[in-house]
Amino acid sequence: MRQSHVALLLSVCMGGAHAAPTILAFDADHLKVVEGQPVRLHWEVSGAATVMLNGVPVSGNSQIVRYAAGDASTLRHTLTASTPGEPETATRTIELSAGVVLDKDYIPESYAAGCKPVQESDFVLEHEYARIMPRDCTSVKVRNPVFVWPDVYNVAEMVLTVNFPSGKSPLRITTTRTSLILPELLNETGLYTWQVEYRLPDGQSRSGEVRRFHFDGNAVDNLPDLPTAAEVMAKIGQRLHPRLIPLSANGQVMQMSAIHAAVQASPLAASYETYLAEAEQVLANELYVMPAEPTNEGPNAIEHASFGAAQGIERLAVAALVKGDQRYHAQAIARLLQLASWAPEGVSGECQQDQANMQIMVALAQGLDMLYYNMTGADRYVLINAINARLNPLMYKMEAGLRANPYDSHVLASAYYAVQTLMLSAGAVGQGPAGDVTFEQGAQYDKSCYANDKPLVPFDRFSAAWETLITSSGTWGGGTDSAFGNSVGYAWYALTSYAPAMASYLLMANVDISRIPALRQFGDNFHAHTVRDRSSKVRSAFGDGSNHTGYYESYAWDSYRLFAQVSQNPVDEWYYRDNIEQTQSLALPFQHYFLTALRPPVEPAVLPALKRAYLFEDAGVVAMHSDTANPQRSSLFFRSSRLGAINHSHADNNAFTFVSKGKSIFISGGIYENFGDLPEQRIRRSTRYKNALTFDAGAGYNDAGIGQAESTANPVAPGAPRFYMQPHGRLINFYAAETSDWSVATGDATAAYRSLDESTWAWTPLLQGAVRTVAYNAKAGVALIYDWAQSATKRRWQMNYQTLVAPVDIGSREFKVNAGDGVSVCVNYHGFDGKYAAPEKMSKVAKNAQLAWPAGEPEQYHTAYKTNIRSNSLASLIVLKEDCNVVSVTAEYLSPTKLLVKVDTSWFIFDKKAVQLSE
Numbered sequence: 001m002r003q004s005h006v007a008l009l010l011s012v013c014m015g016g017a018h019a020a021p022t023i024l025a026f027d028a029d030h031l032k033v034v035e036g037q038p039v040r041l042h043w044e045v046s047g048a049a050t051v052m053l054n055g056v057p058v059s060g061n062s063q064i065v066r067y068a069a070g071d072a073s074t075l076r077h078t079l080t081a082s083t084p085g086e087p088e089t090a091t092r093t094i095e096l097s098a099g100v101v102l103d104k105d106y107i108p109e110s111y112a113a114g115c116k117p118v119q120e121s122d123f124v125l126e127h128e129y130a131r132i133m134p135r136d137c138t139s140v141k142v143r144n145p146v147f148v149w150p151d152v153y154n155v156a157e158m159v160l161t162v163n164f165p166s167g168k169s170p171l172r173i174t175t176t177r178t179s180l181i182l183p184e185l186l187n188e189t190g191l192y193t194w195q196v197e198y199r200l201p202d203g204q205s206r207s208g209e210v211r212r213f214h215f216d217g218n219a220v221d222n223l224p225d226l227p228t229a230a231e232v233m234a235k236i237g238q239r240l241h242p243r244l245i246p247l248s249a250n251g252q253v254m255q256m257s258a259i260h261a262a263v264q265a266s267p268l269a270a271s272y273e274t275y276l277a278e279a280e281q282v283l284a285n286e287l288y289v290m291p292a293e294p295t296n297e298g299p300n301a302i303e304h305a306s307f308g309a310a311q312g313i314e315r316l317a318v319a320a321l322v323k324g325d326q327r328y329h330a331q332a333i334a335r336l337l338q339l340a341s342w343a344p345e346g347v348s349g350e351c352q353q354d355q356a357n358m359q360i361m362v363a364l365a366q367g368l369d370m371l372y373y374n375m376t377g378a379d380r381y382v383l384i385n386a387i388n389a390r391l392n393p394l395m396y397k398m399e400a401g402l403r404a405n406p407y408d409s410h411v412l413a414s415a416y417y418a419v420q421t422l423m424l425s426a427g428a429v430g431q432g433p434a435g436d437v438t439f440e441q442g443a444q445y446d447k448s449c450y451a452n453d454k455p456l457v458p459f460d461r462f463s464a465a466w467e468t469l470i471t472s473s474g475t476w477g478g479g480t481d482s483a484f485g486n487s488v489g490y491a492w493y494a495l496t497s498y499a500p501a502m503a504s505y506l507l508m509a510n511v512d513i514s515r516i517p518a519l520r521q522f523g524d525n526f527h528a529h530t531v532r533d534r535s536s537k538v539r540s541a542f543g544d545g546s547n548h549t550g551y552y553e554s555y556a557w558d559s560y561r562l563f564a565q566v567s568q569n570p571v572d573e574w575y576y577r578d579n580i581e582q583t584q585s586l587a588l589p590f591q592h593y594f595l596t597a598l599r600p601p602v603e604p605a606v607l608p609a610l611k612r613a614y615l616f617e618d619a620g621v622v623a624m625h626s627d628t629a630n631p632q633r634s635s636l637f638f639r640s641s642r643l644g645a646i647n648h649s650h651a652d653n654n655a656f657t658f659v660s661k662g663k664s665i666f667i668s669g670g671i672y673e674n675f676g677d678l679p680e681q682r683i684r685r686s687t688r689y690k691n692a693l694t695f696d697a698g699a700g701y702n703d704a705g706i707g708q709a710e711s712t713a714n715p716v717a718p719g720a721p722r723f724y725m726q727p728h729g730r731l732i733n734f735y736a737a738e739t740s741d742w743s744v745a746t747g748d749a750t751a752a753y754r755s756l757d758e759s760t761w762a763w764t765p766l767l768q769g770a771v772r773t774v775a776y777n778a779k780a781g782v783a784l785i786y787d788w789a790q791s792a793t794k795r796r797w798q799m800n801y802q803t804l805v806a807p808v809d810i811g812s813r814e815f816k817v818n819a820g821d822g823v824s825v826c827v828n829y830h831g832f833d834g835k836y837a838a839p840e841k842m843s844k845v846a847k848n849a850q851l852a853w854p855a856g857e858p859e860q861y862h863t864a865y866k867t868n869i870r871s872n873s874l875a876s877l878i879v880l881k882e883d884c885n886v887v888s889v890t891a892e893y894l895s896p897t898k899l900l901v902k903v904d905t906s907w908f909i910f911d912k913k914a915v916q917l918s919e
Contacts, residue, residue, distance in 0.1 A: 020088035021048035021081040028077075030907070032099040034916035035069040036892075036900045037907040039096065041077060048081035048090070055080075067096065099907070099918030102733035102746065109734070110480070110617040111137040112214030115191065122209040124150045124196075129646070129725060131406040133471075133479045134194070134213040135618070141223045141517055143185040143215075146471045146479070149208065151178050151403040152198045159197040165190025176457075177464075178403050179471035181226050189216045223520060227511050229466035235509040236423050241372035242321065243424065243508040246598040254597055256321050262597035267584070275587040279319035283331055288312030290335050293342045299356075302347055306356035309339050310363035317370040318590045329374045336367040337379060340386035350393040351449035354410050358417040361390040365424035377431025384430045388442030391421055391461075396448045398468050399456055407475060407725070409486060409647050413494060415469040416501035422462045423508050474518030477619025477643060482521035485619030485641055487543020487648040488529045489672075492551040492559075498522075499562040503591035506566060506599065514567040523572045526560065528614035528623035531662070533631035534579045539664045541637035541657045542621070544648040544675065544684070546668040547857070557583040562592055565601050574604035578631075612778075613736035613743040619643065620653075620731055624743040626778035632662035634882060636776040636783050640729030640747020644709065645685065648675075651708035651721035652690035653729030653749035654772040656785060660882045663819040666691045669802035669842060669860055671853070679849040681720040683842070688718060688800050689862055693770065693787055695795040696870075704798035704866050706766065708749070713757035713764055726763050727752045733773065733915055741780065742906065744915060746773040767791050769873075771913050781882035782889060782903050786910035787874060794870035799829065799878065801863045806839045815863065816884060826884035830891040830899070831876030832867040839863045877901065877910070 024044040033039055042062045045051055051058055054077055068074045075096040082089040106117055115137035124130060127150035134140055134147070147160060158178070162171040165188050173183065186192070191214050197207045216222075236243065240253075248254050263272045281287035290312060291305040316332035319325070339360060342348050350357040368383045375383075395418065397411045428439040446455035477485035484491040498519075505511045513519060531538055534553045540546040556576040564572035610628035620641025626634040637657045645651040650668070658666040668691075670684025687707025688694045696704040697716040709721035721727075733746035753767040769790035776783045789797065801807070807815040813829040815836060842860035843853040867874075875897040879889050892900045898911040909916035 021083060021090045022046050023079060023081050023090045023092045026079050026092040026094055028094055028096060030905075030918055031096055032918040033067045033075070033096050034099050034900070034907045034909045034918045036066055036894050036909065037902075037918060038064045038066055040064050041079075041094070043079055045079075045081045045090075047083070049083040050081070052080045052082075054078055067098070099916055100735055100737075101914070101916050102735055102744065103914040105732050105748075105913060107615070107617055107731060107734045110615070112139045112191065112212075115212060115214065118209075123206065124152065124208045127151065129405045129407050131475065132211070133474070134211070135479065136211045137213070138480050139214045139216070139219075140186075141219070141221060142226055143187070143217070143222075144182045144226050144228075145186070145213070145215075146179065146181055146226070146474070146517075147194065148179040148406070148471055149196045152206070154201060155198045156201045157199050159199065161195050161197070163193045164188050165192060177467070178406075179467065181228060181467060181470055185225065186215045187217065189218065190214070223515055223517060226470055226516055227513070229460075229463040232423075232466060232505075232509050232511050233426070233462055235511070236426050239508060241368075241428075242370045244366065244369055244504065244594060245321070246507045246594060247510065248598075259594060259597045260322055262600075263593045266596050266600065268588070268592060268596055270585040271588050272593055274585050275315065275590070275593070276319055276322065278587050279315035279328065282312045282315050283319075283327060288315065290338060294347050297347070299353055302353045303356045303359070306348055306353075306359045306363075309335070310359050313339065313363050313367055314590060317367055318593075320374070321370060329371060332367060333371055333375050333379060336364060336371070336375075337382055340364055340382050344386065344389035344393075350390060350397070354394070354414065357390050357394065358414055361387055361394070361421050362417050362424075364390075365421040368428055369424040372428070377429070377436070379430075380428060381430025381432045381437055384425070384428055384437065384439050384442055387421060387425055388439070388444070389447075391418065392442075392444045392447035393449055394418055395443075395461055395464065396445070396453070396456060399459065399464055400448070400453065402468065402472065406472065407643075407646050409490070412472050412475055413497050415465060415472055416497050418465040419462075419469050420501050420504050422465055423505065426462065470513070470516060473513075473516065474618075477616060477621075477641065478518045478522070480517065480618050481616055482517070482519055482524065483616035483619035483621065484522070484525045485616065485621055485643050485649065486646075487545055488525075488540035489543060489545025489548060489551060490648050491525050491529070492555045495555060495559045495563060499559045499566065500589050500591050502566045503562055503589075503595055507591065507594055512566065514563075523563070523567065523569060523575065524614060525616070526556075527571070527575060527610055527628060528616075528625075529637070531631045531633060532556075532575055532578045532629065533662075534582065536631060536662065537664070538659055538662060539657075539667050541623070542639050542652060542655070542668055543650060544672045547671050547684075547860075552578070557586070558588050558592075562589060562595075565592065565595050565599060568599070568602050570602055570605035571608045571610070573602055574606070574608055577604060611736075615731075615734050615736070615745075617731055617734070620729060620747070622731065622734065622743075622745040622774075624736070624745075624774075624776045624778070633659070634661055634778050634781075635659040636743075636774060638745050638747065638772075638774045640731050640749055640772070642725070642728050642730055644725040644728035644752065645721050646723055646725045650685045650690060651687045651727065651752070652692055653708060653727075653752035654747045654770065655687075655690040655692040656772075656774055657691060658783065658825070658880060660819065660825050661823045663821070663823045664804055665817050665819055665823075665825045667802050667804060667860065669862060671846070671857060673854060677851070678720055679846075679851040682718070682849055683846060683851065685721045686718055687721070688798070688864070689802050689842075691800060691802055693772070693789060693874075694718070694798045694800060695767075695789075695791070696798075698793040698795055699870065704796050704864070705800075708752040708754070710755035710766070711758075713755055713759075715755050715766075722756050724756070727754045732771075732913060735915075735917070740917075740919060741777045742775055742917060742919065743777075744773065744775045744917065746771065746913060746915060748913065769912070773910055773915055775908065775915075775917075777903065777906070780887050780904060781885050782887050783880040784889075784901060784903070784908065784910075785878040785880070786899060787876050787878075788897055788910075788912045789874040791872055794872055796870050797832070797867045797874045797876075799865040799876070801827070801865075803839075803861045803863065804858055806861045807863050810836050810863075813865075824882075824884050826881045828879045828881075828889075829865055829876065830879070831874065832869060832871065834865050834867040837864050837866065873897065875899065875910075
């Protein structure tokens with residue numbers, strides 16, 4: 001169809017008064033073009049005998065031209081109309097322009113203007129779990145930003161140097177820790193540099209690379225200064241127990257009767273009534289009966305027992321505050337003392353079941369706070385000792401363990417519990433055999449879980465815990481965009497820890513950490529990755545637990561609701577409310593009720609206009625949607641992450657998952673039952689079950705499932721991917737303009753396709769290039785997936801697909817997925833000749849690995865397309881069409897790596913890392 005354009009048209013008319021040649025129209029069907037794209041120029045001329053285009057005679061009224069990259073002359077086209085022997089001529093020129101070009105090898109929108117991040121080679125990156133903040137060229141949004149750098153073995157001390165834009169004397173900080181909140185507020189706008197010097201015991205030193213960050217003191221999106229440990233503790237020190245009862249606007253402690261009345265007048269009234277009724281059942285030993293101390297049970301049973309004990313004590317203590325009934329006081333204290341008797345070095349302790357330990361520790365601290373003046377000094381002494389016995393080994397892990405591995409997910413979560421415990425317990429005094437004993441006197445610095453660990457130098461526990469909390473909250477790729485890249489499921493699990501802790505900090509010290517950079521957009525993770533639908537069966541995109549559904553149903557109504565009450569964001573308030581009436585009468589964590597009088601929920605957003613595409617550049621994840629707020633949305637998810645295959649992440653860099661109209665089509669394969677089970681790891685973490693590219697070992701080998709983070713030096717078959725960051729990806733292109741129907745992202749996973757030589761602990765590259773671009777147009781119902789790979793070894797290449805139903809209509813290059821309820825997706829492949837293997841049932845794959853497929857777990861299918869020939873390079877295109885639509889898609893190879901692709905009226909050029917787009 002001809003399109004109407006506004007173009008730069010230059011007209012020149014020369015001659016006398018008699019009729020002259022006239023160019024009535026000169027137009028192009030595309031003004032934005034990509035390399036090699038055919039563009040038809042149209043014209044209408046009168047009174048001319050000769051028509052020339054760019055100096056060459058032409059006939060008819062149209063001609064096709066093509067743009068040659070880098071040749072500006074192929075963008076400017078001049079039409080001349082004339083009659084031989086006559087002086088009159090007419091001339092018009094039309095200027096085409098290059099379309100969108102993505103070729104910078106990084107995403108400029110994620111970095112400071114004019115600052116290109118350096119993929120530096122730095123000795124500190126040799127650390128197995130290197131974490132660095134601020135990353136090179138990022139912008140910081142607070143005046144006292146977080147700094148994090150890797151540890152170096154046997155370092156004596158480190159010196160952080162920050163250089164200012166003005167060139168004034170640098171700020172130097174000597175420390176023994178590897179993270180801190182900058183103690184001096186930034187007051188200059190511009191580009192800063194920072195560097196860490198490592199001083200060794202022998203007097204020598206080494207310095208890391210110089211890195212840059214930008215700060216604009218006048219930016220409208222700047223955030224409040226990060227709260228410091230000293231500021232928070234100053235507020236806590238002024239509070240008497242119970243500190244969990246908040247202060248009113250006049251600075252006075254709220255009366256429980258006022259909180260009670262506020263909750264009864266709120267939408268939480270029915271839930272609150274249930275909570276108090278449950279407290280009465282606990283009192284009667286009809287609910288949350290106090291369990292005996294676990295001794296030989298498994299981890300899940302131990303955690304279940306700890307949870308039940310904590311829930312019963314919480315309800316009794318809250319009811320005691322509300323009702324003033326001594327029966328509740330007495331039983332709550334009796335249960336607290338019983339829980340305190342559970343051996344901290346036993347199966348529920350930090351060294352054997354850290355999650356149970358954290359629950360018990362906070363339960364004891366909350367009980368100590370709520371019932372402080374209702375118990376004897378001797379009772380307080382027992383609780384103080386028990387809390388310290390559980391806190392001290394946890395603090396050792398935070399101080400020593402996180403230096404070695406700053407990505408230990410359990411220790412990272414423990415910071416939220418530790419801060420909570422310390423705020424609740426600070427200044428508590430008990431009556432011991434030798435007199436008064438304060439909580440702080442119970443600090444010990446040699447309580448490690450391992451006998452050969454050295455005692456730590458004494459440190460202030462609250463300062464250490466608070467700085468760990470603030471500096472580590474962005475660990476999973478959230479330093480600049482609040483992302484949580486350690487699996488979608490574990491973002492929900494983390495929220496169950498984050499939300500109550502964040503609410504408790506508000507209640508006790510009026511400190512709101514929902515505004516720190518790592519959490520200010522935390523809700524975006526959930527809006528982007530989990531549909532707002534309690535009944536949805538859509539699977540999570542990536543990471544452990546992706547085979548599970550129901551995260552929204554399980555956690556939105558309570559944990560996300562509490563997070564929304566803290567964040568005071570109308571979109572957050574809207575997000576958790578799908579069919580909320582189903583849960584309105586269920587009991588909630590007590591913080592909901594206490595916060596209601598202090599910080600009632602805001603009004604929810606009405607039909608919020610959410611982003612169509614979400615970029616989490618730091619975490620390396622992209623989510624593209626048809627309509628983010630629609631539960632029946634279509635979505636393409638893409639991962640290429642610097643987190644690699646660490647922790648709950650998989651060897652799935654440059655993998656995609658796809659949802660069509662509320663149905664999971666291409667999924668992250670495998671099951672998640674046991675984190676440490678090796679046969680399970682070979683399946684659930686493996687590249688070949690992740691809709692990603694794999695290959696064989698070369699001539700003489702047939703298994704084309706070799707992928708990322710391989711566990712042997714020269715793999716001839718896929719193994720269990722290693723839990724490391726070194727085999728990683730990174731996002732290098734992103735485009736999602738509001739004026740465009742297309743969303744585009746490119747990932748470079750070259751570094752992910754590596755194998756580990758355990759004899760030397762060196763990583764060996766398996767490929768010299770592994771780049772994938774995904775482009776999605778939800779209106780057209782078309783997704784494009786371009787792959788380019790390069791190898792020193794000639795290999796057969798394999799495209800992998802993971803589905804919940806067996807593909808049908810399998811041809812030489814195509815197949816179809818029927819998801820039910822009229823939802824289908826057709827797949828077409830452009831590239832080397834090959835063939836599809838028959839879809840294999842994953843239950844059979846599991847059985848062959850001596851792994852039981854869980855009862856009730858839906859079947860999964862793995863379908864692979866393997867090329868017939870071996871080659872050193874690959875360039876291919878996968879086309880997905882929703883509803884198997886008839887939108888025209890053509891692909892033409894302009895070179896062995898360069899594809900010109902037309903989708904309806906849109907054109908793409910894919911060439912290795914570069915993308916061009918015209919619409």
